[in-house]
Amino acid sequence: MKNQMKKIVCVALAAAMTLSMTACGSKPKEADPAPSQEASGTEEETGTEAPAPAADGETYTISIAHNQTPDTGYGVGVAKLKELLAEKEPRIQLEVFDNGVLGNERDVFEGNQLGTVDVAITSIGVVSNFAPLPGVMNLPFMFKDFESVEAAIESDAMKAAWDQIETDAGLIALGVYSQGFRHVVSNKSAITSLDDMKGLKVRVPESDLYISTFNALGASPTPIAWGEMYTSMQTGVVDAFENTPVNVIQYNLNEVSKYETATNHIWDGAIITINPDVWAGLPEDVQKNFLECIKESAVYQRADINTAAEACIQTVKDSGVEYAEVSDEFHNQLVEAVSVVYDDFYAKYPEAKTLAEALQ
Ligand code: PAF
Numbered sequence: 001m002k003n004q005m006k007k008i009v010c011v012a013l014a015a016a017m018t019l020s021m022t023a024c025g026s027k028p029k030e031a032d033p034a035p036s037q038e039a040s041g042t043e044e045e046t047g048t049e050a051p052a053p054a055a056d057g058e059t060y061t062i063s064i065a066h067n068q069t070p071d072t073g074y075g076v077g078v079a080k081l082k083e084l085l086a087e088k089e090p091r092i093q094l095e096v097f098d099n100g101v102l103g104n105e106r107d108v109f110e111g112n113q114l115g116t117v118d119v120a121i122t123s124i125g126v127v128s129n130f131a132p133l134p135g136v137m138n139l140p141f142m143f144k145d146f147e148s149v150e151a152a153i154e155s156d157a158m159k160a161a162w163d164q165i166e167t168d169a170g171l172i173a174l175g176v177y178s179q180g181f182r183h184v185v186s187n188k189s190a191i192t193s194l195d196d197m198k199g200l201k202v203r204v205p206e207s208d209l210y211i212s213t214f215n216a217l218g219a220s221p222t223p224i225a226w227g228e229m230y231t232s233m234q235t236g237v238v239d240a241f242e243n244t245p246v247n248v249i250q251y252n253l254n255e256v257s258k259y260e261t262a263t264n265h266i267w268d269g270a271i272i273t274i275n276p277d278v279w280a281g282l283p284e285d286v287q288k289n290f291l292e293c294i295k296e297s298a299v300y301q302r303a304d305i306n307t308a309a310e311a312c313i314q315t316v317k318d319s320g321v322e323y324a325e326v327s328d329e330f331h332n333q334l335v336e337a338v339s340v341v342y343d344d345f346y347a348k349y350p351e352a353k354t355l356a357e358a359l360q
Contacts, residue, residue, distance in 0.1 A: 058091060059090075059091050059092070059093055060091055060092050060093070060281075060282060060286060061093045061095055062092055062093070062094055062095065062118045062119055062278065063094075063095045063096075063097060063117055063118045063119065064078060064081075064094050064095070064096055064097070064117075064118065064119040064120075064121070065096075065097040065098070065101075065102045065108045065111070065112075065117045065119070065120055065121070066078065066097075066098055066100075066105075066108070066120070066121035066122075066270070067098075067099065067100035067104060067105055067108070067226065067227075068098060068099070068121075068250065069098065069099060069250055070096070070098050070099070072246060072250045072308070073177075073179065073246055073247065073250060073305065073308075074098075074121045074177050074270060074301070075098055076300075076301050076304050076305075076308075077121075077177045077297045077298060077300065077301030077304075078094070078096055078098065078121075078297070080296075080297040080300045080301060081094065081293055081294060081297035082094055082096075084293040084296055084297055085289075085290075085293050088289055088292070088293055089286060089289035089290060089293060091286055092286065092289075092290055097117070100226075100227060102117060104225050104226065104227060105122045105123055105126045105205075105226075106122075106126050106129075106206060108120045108122065109122045109126060109127065109130070109169075109171075109273070112171055112273055112274075112275055113169065113170055113171060113275070115275050115277060115278070117275070118274060118275055118278045119174075119272060119273065119274050119275075119278075120171075120272075120273050121177060121270045121271070121272050122270055122271055122273065123179065123205060123207075123268055123269070123270050124137055124138050124268055124269050124270065124271060125138055125205040125206075125207035125209065125210055125268055126205065126206065126207060127165065127169065127271050127273075128207060128208075128209060129206070129207060129208065130165075130168060130169035131161075131164040131165045131167075131168035131169045132164070132168075132348070132349045132352065133160060133161035133164045133349065133351065133352060133355060134158075134161045134162070134164070134165065134271065135207075135208075135209050135345070135352070136158075136161060136352050136355050136356050136359065137149075137152060137153075137158075137161075137267065137268075137269065137359075138207070138209045138210070138266055138267075138268060139209065139266075139341065139342060139345065139356060140209075140213045140216075140265050140266050140334075140335075140338040140341055141264075141265060141266075141334065141335045141338060142266075142267065142356065142359070142360070143181075143267050146302075146306050148359075149178070149267050149269075149302075150302065151359075152359045153176050153269070153302075155358070155359065157355055157358035157359060158355070158359070160351070160355065161355060162271075165271060165273060166276070169273075170276065171273035171274065171275065171276065172273060172274050172275075172276055172279050173271050173272070173273055174272045174273065174274055174290075174291055174294045174295075175271075175272045175291075175294040175295050175297070175298040176269050176270070176271055176272070176298055176302075177269055177270045177272065177298055177301045177302065177305075178267075178268075178269045178270075178301065178302040178305045178306075179243075179244045179246065179247065179267075179268045179269060179270065179305065180244040180245065180246055180267070180268075180305050180306070180309045181244065181264040181265075181266070181267050181309075182242050182243055182244050182263070182264070182265055182266045182267070182268060183242065183243070183244070183245060183248070183260050183261055183262050183263055183264065184202065184240055184241075184242045184260070184261045184263050184265070185233075185240060185241055185242065185243065185248055185253065185257045185259065185260045185261075185321075186200065186202075186239055186240035186257070186258065186259045186260075186261070187233065187236070187239055187240065187256075187257060187258050187259070188200060188239045188240065188259075189259060190259040190261050190322055190324040191259070191261040191263060191324070191326075192261070192324060192326075192327070192330060193330060193333075194217065194218060194330075194333055194334070194337060197214075197217045197218045197219045198218045198219070199218070199219070199220055200219040200220060200239050200240050201219075201220045201222055201238045201239045201240065202214055202219045202220065202221055202222065202238060202239065202240040202241060202242060203221075203222055203223070203224045203229060203232060203238045203240070203241035203242075204221045204222065204223055204241075204242060205223065205226070206223040206225075207223075209266075209341065209345070210223075210242075210266070211223065212340075212341045212344060212345075213265065213266065213338055213341050214242075216337050216338045216340050216341050217334065217337050217338065218337070219240075222238055224237070224238065226251075229241060229251060229253060230251060230252065230253060230255075230256060233253060233256040233257055234256040241253070242263070242265065242266075244268070244305075244309065245260075245309045245312040245313045245316065246305060246308050246309055246312050248260065248312065248316060249312040249315050249316060250312075254315070254316050254319045254320075254321050255319075257321055258321060258322060259321065259322045259323075259324065260316055260321050260322070260323050260324070261323075261324045261325075261326065262313075262323070262324065262325050262326055263326055263334065264326070265334065265338075269302075272294055272298070342356070
């Protein structure tokens with residue numbers, strides 16, 4: 001019944017939206033170690049006229065890996081990137097490894113450092129374990145809406161954080177995709193007071209900031225690989241998890257969940273990083289075009305996720321999950337409870353305080 005409802009909702013949404021909605025009815029693909037062809041489009045298919053190849057006929061094949069589906073979330077950005085490259089820089093051929101076929105986010109990020117993956121798309125939560133400053137964007141209740149996130153990403157202040165990815169993690173940051181604001185999804189109850197958080201066994205990403213946020217809220221944060229999320233909820237390994245409306249639907253987690261509460265506690269995004277040797281191997285004009293296409297795809301992807309989030313909230317409600325907003329009073333209690341996360345983060349990384357204040 002739930003599945004049938006989901007299908008009906010998604011067919012209706014597909015009429016109103018394009019790329020982002022196609023994932024609402026699809027399970028993540030089975031692992032397929034071959035690069036995804038779904039996002040690619042020939043000149044005939046895309047209707048774009050590609051510039052003539054370089055006189056020397058040189059092309060550059062670049063592998064790009066992420067853990068989301070081809071037509072949702074990061075997949076929307078990568079599909080757009082392929083389209084833009086076909087039009088503006090056809091010397092770059094992307095080889096896409098999506099759906100986590102190359103491992104979880106940390107594996108892929110480390111592969112990017114080692115050079116086994118040319119370009120990785122990795123949650124800020126994971127990246128901040130290697131370079132702490134981008135983690136400022138993951139501080140709980142740091143942003144009130146998508147506009148403030150957008151302003152922060154484009155700000156001069158954040159440049160120091162993106163640069164730290166090169167100094168501390170050895171990778172060059174090229175752009176930022178979005179996941180959106182995160183909710184708490186539970187099988188115990190809706191989260192309407194701090195009491196509902198007490199002792200709640202909640203899956204969080206492998207990230208210090210997420211762990212300290214849920215500790216501060218009185219919950220029992222449990223890092224578990226995202227790929228195990230569906231069975232962890234189904235079998236009661238955890239009571240709850242926290243994630244974005246799009247990821248809840250993208251991974252069919254509404255099928256194994258009873259309550260979703262719009263806590264909007266953390267905004268998370270993903271950094272697109274390139275291995276420095278791969279970057280150095282591209283001629284300057286190719287680098288410039290690649291960077292421009294990445295940035296354009298990122299602006300597109302971030303706008304798309306906002307629309308997709310609204311649609312996925314509707315899908316979750318229609319599928320029978322009890323959906324709750326957070327009252328102003330409860331929101332204020334949550335904000336107060338997490339102030340210790342800021343204190344601890346600033347004590348550990350003093351330069352994060354100046355940066356966070358510049359963004360607020
Ligand atoms: O919750 C996480 O671990 C990350 O946000 C996710 C869902 C793996 C990003 O794709």
